Amino acid sequence: MNSTSISETVLTIKDLTISYNFSRYQAKGIRDLFVSFFTSPFTFIFSRQQKVDVLRDFNLNVKKGDIVGILGINGAGKTTLCRTIAGMYGSRDEIEVNGLLRAIFDTASVIQPELSGRENAWIITNILYSHLPKKERKAIVEDSLEFTELNEYIDSPFKIYSKGMKVRLFLSIVSARPCGLLILDEVFNGADKYFNEKISNRIRGVIKESGAVLFISHSEEVIRDVCNRAIVIGNQQLLYDGSVDGAIGYYNQHFSLELGNELQL
Amino acid sequence: MSLKHQFLVTTTLTLAEMKARYRNTMAGVLWVMLNPLIMFSVHALIFKYILRLDIDRYFIFLLSGLLPWIFVSSTITQSVHCFITMRESLLSFQIHPMAVILSKCVDHFVNFIIPFIFLFLILSDSESFNWTGIAFLPIAFLSLFLGVFFLALLLSTLQVFFRDTEYITTFLVNVLFFLTPIFYPRHLIPDEYQIFVDINPIYAWVQPFKIALWKFNISNLIEASLLSFGFTFLFGAMAISFWRWTRNELYINI
Numbered sequence: 069m070n071s072t073s074i075s076e077t078v079l080t081i082k083d084l085t086i087s088y089n090f091s092r093y094q095a096k097g098i099r100d101l102f103v104s105f106f107t108s109p110f111t112f113i114f115s116r117q118q119k120v121d122v123l124r125d126f127n128l129n130v131k132k133g134d135i136v137g138i139l140g141i142n143g144a145g146k147t148t149l150c151r152t153i154a155g156m157y158g159s160r161d162e163i164e165v166n167g168l169l170r171a172i173f174d175t176a177s178v179i180q181p182e183l184s185g186r187e188n189a190w191i192i193t194n195i196l197y198s199h200l201p202k203k204e205r206k207a208i209v210e211d212s213l214e215f216t217e218l219n220e221y222i223d224s225p226f227k228i229y230s231k232g233m234k235v236r237l238f239l240s241i242v243s244a245r246p247c248g249l250l251i252l253d254e255v256f257n258g259a260d261k262y263f264n265e266k267i268s269n270r271i272r273g274v275i276k277e278s279g280a281v282l283f284i285s286h287s288e289e290v291i292r293d294v295c296n297r298a299i300v301i302g303n304q305q306l307l308y309d310g311s312v313d314g315a316i317g318y319y320n321q322h323f324s325l326e327l328g329n330e331l332q333l
Numbered sequence: 334m335s336l337k338h339q340f341l342v343t344t345t346l347t348l349a350e351m352k353a354r355y356r357n358t359m360a361g362v363l364w365v366m367l368n369p370l371i372m373f374s375v376h377a378l379i380f381k382y383i384l385r386l387d388i389d390r391y392f393i394f395l396l397s398g399l400l401p402w403i404f405v406s407s408t409i410t411q412s413v414h415c416f417i418t419m420r421e422s423l424l425s426f427q428i429h430p431m432a433v434i435l436s437k438c439v440d441h442f443v444n445f446i447i448p449f450i451f452l453f454l455i456l457s458d459s460e461s462f463n464w465t466g467i468a469f470l471p472i473a474f475l476s477l478f479l480g481v482f483f484l485a486l487l488l489s490t491l492q493v494f495f496r497d498t499e500y501i502t503t504f505l506v507n508v509l510f511f512l513t514p515i516f517y518p519r520h521l522i523p524d525e526y527q528i529f530v531d532i533n534p535i536y537a538w539v540q541p542f543k544i545a546l547w548k549f550n551i552s553n554l555i556e557a558s559l560l561s562f563g564f565t566f567l568f569g570a571m572a573i574s575f576w577r578w579t580r581n582e583l584y585i586n587i
Contacts, residue, residue: 088582099497154427157581174425182353194345195426198338 077166078249078280079130079153084162086122086145086152122148124304130249134280137295137312139319144301146284147173150251153282167248167279170196175238175255181227185237188226189213192241200245212240215270236263243270246278253284268294288316339432346428346436351443369403369448376516388518390547393460396452397542398515404445405481405535406506412437412485413492413502420587430583431576434489438482446474453546466545472558473541480538480565487572490579493586509535534564 104111122145130136138146151157154171179191189209197205213222216236221229229237239255250271271294275281285291291298291312298315300308300322308318355361376395380386388394412434416423419433492498512529513536514522522530530536540557544550 088585151584156427156584169427171427172425174421179422180349180353182356183349187349187352191345191349192426195342195428198341199335 076132077129078132078134079128079166079282080164081126081128081153082162082164084126084149084152085124086126086148086157088120088122121304123301126304126306128299128306128309130280130282132279133275134297135275135295136280136282137291137298137315138282138284138301139291139298139315140301141323145304146301147253149301150253150282150284153249154251165249168199169249169251170242170247171251171253172196172238172242172255173251173253175235179226181225183226184223185216185218185226185229185233186213186222189237189241192238193244196241197245208241208244212237212244215240215244215266232260232263236267239263239267240270243267243274246274248279250274250279250281252281254286264290291316339429342428343432343435343439346432347439347443350436350440365444366448366451369400369445370452372403373399373448373452380516386517390460392456393462393547394518394543395516396449396456397546398539400445400449400452401477401539401542402510402513402515402535404441404477405538406510407444408438408441408481409485409488410503410506411441413488413499416489416493416583416587423587424584431486434486435482438478438485442478462546463549465551466549466554469541469545469554469558473545473561476541476558476561476565477538480534480561480568483565483568483572484534487568487575490572490575490583493583494579509533513539515539534568537561537564 126149138149140146148157150171151173152160153163153165154169179188183191186209189212190205193205193208193212197208200208216222216233218233218236221233226234235255242250242252242255252271271281281295283291283295285294295312297310298308298312299306300315300319302323307322308315351362355364358364360367373395376399377392380395381388381391415433415437416430419428422428423430423433488498488502513533514530519527519530537557537560541554541561544554544557
């Protein structure tokens with residue numbers, strides 16, 4: 069599938085650079101600081117900041133109807149890019165999002181393990197759909213709980229849920245209502261094939277009704293199944309932007325050998 | 334994200350925290366009352382009846398000092414590591430990290446204010462209060478809450494980069510409990526050490542409660558409130574500056 073012809077822009081990224089101060093990147097104790105200061109005070113005071121660029125002058129346009137698969141080796145900056153779009157890193161001056169943004173980066177995370185699946189569903193719904201009135205949030209919780217097919221486990225403590233059960237709950241809530249831009253990072257990991265098919269249909273339905281999706285996955289099969297456009301990120305920049313087959317071909321051609329070498333090491 | 338969104342997220346996290354804490358406990362939500370009441374009773378027993386400290390209206394003195402202290406110490410010791418413990422949620426959802434700290438503070442503030450009002454109502458039967466002083470209490474609560482919020486934000490951000498912060502905070506809170514005139518009057522501290530009380534922010538936050546409830550004096554109360562807000566603004570400036578400086582690296586380090 070190619071990008072849709074509808075030309076409403078959902079996401080615009082212009083000349084985005086994301087960098088980290090590497091010296092703060094390593095968690096230290098006070099003792100480490102003392103040791104560094106007393107062993108080499110000159111270096112400690114005057115050492116230059118170790119800046120690491122994750123992405124440099126990055127540009128991307130996403131239009132309504134686009135389901136963009138993001139490919140790249142580990143550490144290429146896929147999740148960092150999506151978190152920056154979601155407003156979790158730095159400033160968003162270079163990023164423009166038209167419409168509501170909803171992002172989920174881990175479908176197996178726990179908010180309150182002691183509370184039940186139903187209670188955690190309420191928590192997640194309140195976080196993701198805080199702009200909606202309570203009546204509609206209640207409808208989302210009820211609809212999502214039914215969609216999960218967790219049945220008698222819904223009122224059991226969340227801590228006893230398997231990873232797959234958590235994935236079911238999270239994805240059902242995330243895909244309950246349309247939004248401007250949906251960001252999903254490795255969300256299908258852990259769900260069984262039956263639920264993957266079921267949730268894929270639901271996500272497709274949500275996308276049809278509204279905006280676009282950024283979708284991170286290392287699974288070529290899932291990218292092919294879900295996306296209609298794909299990009300490849302590497303060497304701090306956008307390397308490929310186009311069809312899904314083209315992106316997978318580019319990725320395999322340029323990174324499979326590198327990856328193989330890394331694994332051998 | 335709008336203020337309304339942040340308010341709903343904070344309220345949701347606070348209620349979830351409260352529900353989860355007392356789930357599967359025998360006394361349930363009664364622990365909110367029991368913990369400070371037991372602490373209050375033990376202090377009253379030891380210092381009034383065993384050590385026989387000669388302090389006028391000792392129960393009021395203790396109410397105005399000990400309960401705000403419990404709020405400060407429990408909030409900062411339990412929120413210092415909350416960016417680390419809430420790591421999964423912070424990295425998975427668009428939850429503003431400050432909402433996590435704020436929810437901890439609101440949770441502990443509720444735990445503080447319920448027994449505070451309960452003890453105040455019991456003591457008001459036998460003790461007399463100055464109503465102008467009581468009218469000043471909301472200002473004392475506001476300064477205390479904001480000060481503790483900023484201090485908790487600063488310490489929890491520091492903890493992300495320096496993992497010793499938690500141990501140092503626990504140690505300092507334990508030491509400061511004895512060094513801060515909370516359960517004994519300030520005049521017992523020798524003159525040469527009074528400077529340490531002046532620079533103690535927790536004492537500054539607690540002092541307006543003492544003056545409003547125990548020994549009311551309007552000029553002393555205004556002076557103490559200004560000092561209390563001074564410390565609140567100081568910690569606010571430090572916390573926000575450090576937060577902005579390290580925000581990008583915070584998500585990687587947690």
